[in-house]
């Protein structure tokens with residue numbers, strides 16, 4: 362199985378999984394990079410997974426319908442979000458067969474009210490997570506529709522997945538997120554080492570993704586809301602208590618203002 366991040370717009374990735382014959386894509390905000398990859402690799406489009414309704418995640422769906430029809434493939438997405446129909450709607454615990462692998466649907470509200478993630482726990486390889494705009498490397502999505510309590514719970518849930526889980530998020534925000542992470546935890550050595558690795562990758566024109574859950578637990582301030590240095594930084598930015606939700610809320614609004 363091959364896993365490819367297809368760059369789209371300025372900083373999106375459309376993730377593609379393929380077996381050399383058939384491909385699935387996640388959050389095709391733009392059809393052009395998907396069509397180009399399918400054609401150059403000689404693949405058929407067998408399905409689409411959607412995490413949430415934002416245009417940069419769904420804008421390319423309709424232009425890919427004809428290719429989907431050729432394989433009888435479907436669009437899968439969350440219930441209760443406005444996504445171009447027809448969509449097969451999914452809730453927590455549903456499973457979807459993707460090229461013979463079983464992905465489980467996790468409801469992770471916060472960025473949007475109905476945001477879902479897709480998780481595959483594979484015994485023979487590292488688990489795979491498509492998490493849209495919920496968890497980013499060294500950061501997280503903005504709270505457009507959900508509450509801080511919802512997002513904190515969603516992130517804590519993703520953060521509890523196996524350490525070797527590959528994290529496939531939808532945006533290349535890693536370096537700017539790491540600038541914020543440095544302000545939160547100046548003395549986090551792993552964050553500093555990771556920043557150097559990501560800078561080298563970007564300088565070479567490579568994606569910083571996928572990351573892993575184990576790495577995110579070590580460097581991502583939004584998964585570290587119970588760590589003393591993160592609590593202290595959040596308190597200095599107005600967190601009302603050491604409670605993880607208060608710490609998360611203070612970090613998130615600090616990040617919203619951070620330049």
Ligand code: ZN
Pocket residue numbers: 413415472494
């Ligand atoms: Zn979004």
Ligand code: FE
Pocket residue numbers: 415417418494531532
């Ligand atoms: Fe997005």
